[in-house]
Amino acid sequence: MKRLIFFINIISFVCITQQSQAQDLTKYVDPYIGSGGHGHVFVGASVPFGAVQLGPSNFFKGWDWCSGYNYGDSIVTGFAHMHLSGTGIGDLGDILVMPYVGEIRTDKATEKEYQKGYGAHYSHKNEKVLPGYYSVKLDGSNIQVELAATERVGFHQYQFPQNKEAHVIIDLKEGINDQSAETYIRRVDQYTLEGYRFSKGWAKEQLIFFAIRSSDSLEHFTVYEDSKLLQGDSGKGKAIKGLISFDKAPKTLKLKVGISPVSCENALANINAEIPHWDLDKVVAEAKAKWNKELSKMVINTPSEKVKRIFYTALFHTMIDPSLFNDHNGDYRGADKQVYKHAQFANYSVFSLWDTYRAVHPLYTITQPERTADMVNSMLAIYDQKGLLPQWHLEGWETGTMVGIASRQVIAEAYLKGIKGFDAERAFNAIKGTSASDTLGMMCVKTFTAIPADKERRSVAKGLEYAIGDGSIALMAKALSKQNEFEYFSKRALNYKKYFDSTTQFFRGKLDNGERAPDFNALKANNTIYAEGNAWQYLWLVPQDVKGLISLLGGEQMFNARLDTMFALETTADEKGLADLTGTIGQYAHGNEPSHHIAYLYAFGGRPWKTAETVRHIMKDMYHDQPDGIIGNEDCGQMSAWYIFSALGFYPVFPADTRYVFGSPLVEQATLKLPGGKTFTVKAAGATTQPYIQKVLLNGKAYDAAYIDHAAIMAGGTLEFIMSDKPDTDANHASKQKSSLLK
Incomplete structure (x- = not known):
């Protein structure tokens, strides 16, 4: 039997390797893209949607180190097992492990005096990063x-210089922008350690358990509370550190570090289940195969190698988060801190929903339908445990970051796009229950009044985001034949009008006494009335009722004129104000998510060629294949998902209505691999140099609509764009397309 299992494993490994070699799309992925500038992406080893993001951490020096790593840095403090990717707030960095040689040092010291601690200098010439693999030679x-x-x-593999005293420190005090609250480690046997780290940061209560198994006997193991040596081989405190020491370093030391949200026992079981061997090359090959499996769901053809690198790196970035928050056996710790055994769904966390509802989750409905169902079930479990759907959930904790409760529209969209694997009635009840809450200004939404700016921070941003969610819920209610709920939420979806000031023609804050908030400046970024934006950027945040917005602004001509002004009107440095407002074209700020759909609104005003010009400009000028190649916070895949959709030629302006609005395809052909063996092919010959759509064919037949529906994509077939270097300004054609969007 053992011989049979051995040969099965060998055959499996060969098949995985051959599959990886047959279509190696990982060669186009450059994890450094977005690691410089303000991209804040994770750099290190991970698998798609994995709980582990194992990679280097630098000294934390502020905003551009939110992921723990910045390309411009050159000092590493260790290799931690959990990192965020693309966020504007730092956290995690848990279970920091660092090898070093020489005298014992139990602190990372300081950036200027890292030699006094266990930190090390490194250079990019001695660093290599691929999907699922990271390596570096430590200087000194x-x-x-x-x-x-x-x-x-x-999985760690260290090659030490010979005949040196060697150490490996496990520093449970260290994290990224957080503070350890209680830490613990103990030696189980000569090869095994276990422990936990309880910390307070962005996630106010985070608890992670771990187990470490060594390939070599732990010759010496000591425990420190910060720098104080403790007696015995275990310790509990606020700043516990475990130190593995060798009088003479083994040539190669391997460590397997399992993590768990539940227990040390489960962390060890995760090791036994996922890496029962000591073959690094096998782990790397399997990770590569997993990435290739996911990347190959979109096979593109373009003469530009640069575009391939940007596209596949973007696709890679959409699959770092959300991350698994469970064990191999299905156990997970809920939002109520209770342990749930053997769950029938994969539990996820790291839901950056204010960002990701716009394009990331719509992308998942095409490429990850099964995972989408599990993400919905994860959100429903949070509702069952806490009474509210998640807003920005991080490792079991609701951070309350940003505005709106976008899980409502994510769940509604999943149902409306036919995602199976969750209970629709249970989901609707969770949405309805959350929408009946009195928190976060929702009491005003229920009474159809404006959220008062002097009572609730970011009132306009909240009001507009709630209206988008309510419009999504209305569509779900209609699909479920819930007429009363459809009418109620349809009315709530129009609450955005409560904030419109006809005098200034902008959405403005309203005080509790009914007066407008004072000191209005449409150009000045405002983080108290809006959320990381200004009045110009929030003017367009009505994707659920663009027809109503056109009317509110005085008709199509005025709507188009305001769009033109939006992209032309410059801002002074003082007015811009916020670091998040990057990638600007006039008042448009591509580095911040409320702007992401705006270029596509030209199509609703009967000028699709303006959408093409603007979208193409953003793709060409704001996405590059260098470390600073993402113009702002990557935000758990949202910046990347915008590029993926736009390069294919369409974008989900209002995700819940299932339509993707045409823009300007950049790739000349893309084949989407769909469930059931179906494929959907997008063709756009000459798109590299010709940005304008002249004609559209769907399955060989003329197609006049300005969008493609989700159902048409998932049915399989061919969408062909006939491209040109000249815009199609024919009024009749534009009118037909506009009518198709505004019906």
Whole structure:
């Protein structure tokens, strides 16, 4: 039997390797893209949607180190097992492990005096990062570090210089922009350690358990509380550190580090289930195969190698988060801090929903329908445990970050796009229950009044986002034949009008006494009335009722004129104000999500060629294949998902209505691999140099609509764009397209 299992494993490994070699799309992925500038992406080893993001952490120096790593840095403090990707707030960095040689050092010291601690200098010439793999040679010590990962286990391989005293520190005090609250480690046997880290940061209560298994006997193991040596081989405190020491370093030391939200026992079980061997190359090959499997769901053809690198790196970035928050056996810790055993769905966390409802989750409905169902079930579990759907959920904790409760529209969209695997009635009840809440200004939404700016921070941003969610719920209610709910939420979806000031023609804050908030400046970024934006950017945040917005602004001609002004009107440095407002074209700010649909609104005003020009400009000028190649916070995949959709030629302006509005395809052909063996092919010959859509064919027949519906994509077939270097300004054609969007 053992011989049979051995040969099965060999055959499986060969098949995975051959599959990886047959279509190696990982060669186009450059994880450095977005690691410089303000991209804040994770750099290290992970698998798609894995709980482990194992990679280097630098000294935390503020906003551009939110992921723990910045390309412009050159000092590493260790290799942590959990990192965020693209966020504007830092956290995690848990279970920091660092090898070094020489005398014992139990602190990372300071950036200027890192030699006094266990930190090390490195250079990019000695660094290599691929999907699922990271390596670096540490200057000074000449230790070669190699890292790989499965879903819940990090694999370390260290090659030490010979005849040196060597150490590996496990520093449970350290994290990214957080504080350890209680930490624990103990030696289980000569090869195994276990412990936990309880911390307070962006996630106010985060608890992660771990187990470490070593390839070599732990010759010496000591425990410190900060720098104080403790007696015995275990310790509990606020700043516990475990130190593995060797009088003479083994040539190669391997560590397997399992993590769990539930227990040390489960962390060890995750190791046994996911990496029962000591073969680094196998772990790397399997990770590569997993990435290739996901990347190959979109196979593009373009003469530009640069576009391929940007596209596949973008697709890669959409699959770092959300991340698994469960164990191999299905156990997870709920939002109520209780343990739920053997769940029948994969539990996820890291829901950056204010960002990701716009394009990331719509992308998942095409490429990840099964995972979408599990993400919905994860959100429903949070509702069952806490009484509210998630807003910005991080490792079991609701951070309350940003505005709106966008899980409502994510769930509604999933149902409306035919995602199976969750209970629709249960989902609607969770949406309805959350929408009946009195928190976060929702009491005003229920009474059809404006959220008062002097009572609730970011009142206009909240009001507009709630209206988008309510419009999504209305569509779900209609599909479920719930007429009363459809009418109620349809009315709530029009609450955006409560904020419109006809005098200034902008959405403005309203005080509790009914007066307008004072000191209005449409150009000045305002983080108290709006959320990381100004009145110009929030003027267009009505994707659920663009027809109503056109009317509110005085008709089509005025709507188009205001769009033109939006993209032309410059801002002074003082007015711009916020670091998030990057990637500007006039008042448009591509680095911040409320702007992401605006270029596509030209199509609603009967000028689709303006959408093409603007979208093409953003793709060409704001996405590059260098470390600063993402213009702003990557935001858990949203910046990347915008590029993916736009490069295909369409975008989900209002995700819940299931339509994707045409823009300007950049790739000349893309084949989407769909469930059931179906494929959907997008063709756009000459798109590289010709930005304008002249004609559209769907399955060989003329197609006049300005959008493609989700159902048409999932049915399989061919969408062909006939491209030109000249815009199609024919009034009749534009009118037909506009009518198709405004019906």
